[in-house]
Amino acid sequence: MLKVFDNQYRVNYNDSDYTGRLSIAKLGNYILDTAGLHAIELGISMHQLAKRNLTWVISGMYFSFSSLPKVNSMVVVKTFVKDFSKIACKRDFIVTTENGEKIAEASSQWLVINTITRRPVFLDEVFPSFGEIVNLEEKKVEKNKHLRFSFSNPSAPFKYKVMYSDIDINTHLYSMRYLELSLDVLGKDFFSEYRILSADINFISEVLYNQDVEIYLEEPSNDIRQVEMIRDGSPVFRVEFKIEKITN
């Protein structure tokens, strides 16, 4: 079993945004893909869980960025399980260039849910020897920071209906599409003017095919942008971006 697992990606043409650099949602694809490969290696993959009507879902992520690479650059993603508790598993990521220069870091929290009840289950019911698999002792996992927003002057809602291309093999909105839609509400010009330093992400509720959501943007200060996705009046996703102006 590889305690630290890594995989390489070339920044494909369509992984870059119009500025010619890797988009952070596409970087999110790389890290989730690497997590999936590591889970296969450990024998705890979604494919294995699916046979028992179980699946992994991500509940939160803190994602920070140093410098985003250009099209055709190589990117190395390293991942390892950092901690686990009765119910949650924490997986970290370090993303670098081929030469080891840091591109990004991420820390993510995961639950196993029953795909029929859509409720979380205890990890030790699913994997009786989870500690042995990941070579760690069970302990209390620090909870995600719960983002609490109080929007006083939000943007007009951006209305969206979840489509075929937005859903993943769990038939719900793919986690990195929540993030990508949040980048979309920042608007094109934002990415010429600002750099995103970090994204603090709360996945609050699954969103299913054909459901309608409204996405709101608030600018509480020059260096913070907050985005909230609402379905039927309740939040399903929140992200807080720390940003800085690009100076030439």
Next chain:
Amino acid sequence: MLKVFDNQYRVNYNDSDYTGRLSIAKLGNYILDTAGLHAIELGISMHQLAKRNLTWVISGMYFSFSSLPKVNSMVVVKTFVKDFSKIACKRDFIVTTENGEKIAEASSQWLVINTITRRPVFLDEVFPSFGEIVNLEEKKVEKNKHLRFSFSNPSAPFKYKVMYSDIDINTHLYSMRYLELSLDVLGKDFFSEYRILSADINFISEVLYNQDVEIYLEEPSNDIRQVEMIRDGSPVFRVEFKIEKITN
């Protein structure tokens, strides 16, 4: 110079749709990415052209599918320039598994446009020795089949505004997003019930950031689906899918 260029892709987690197989829009990403790498090899890349306010745009593609691979499968894309004329360049693709079993084929037509006037330019003005570069004689290139639709009973329009994540380095709607949005109007259940055999695609006009489009679906017969994208009353994109029912 490699006359036939190839590149490999692993079907990443997010390249599959909810059925667990590679989506045809994501396969389209692989083939355009391979075309871009080949163009770099030949010294005719978009990056080279951008310095002269020029870029490649795709005007049409015929795309046929045998069997779409599952997540984590390896896919080999081979591409070569098939023909060129004064104004158009035809590039073909063959997509197989690692073992050479056919996944898909595509034939695409390309123009070079001036990024200021947005008008096509003659290939020999851009590359005085294009024939030598691609090792072919100039000849008449068979035109794309122009799709002509007469929708008698279209679906209600699917309204969409082009977002940051939809545009590519040319700052217009990325060609495979036209196709992906067309798959979206087919709807989720379509992909459990039908297999797409081919997609005959006309890229008629660029669509820019923040522009509004309407997408219409027509079902002229059991084995044909037609999709048209309209902006300001004029068509900007058409695709005709040949389909068959999945029988178990």
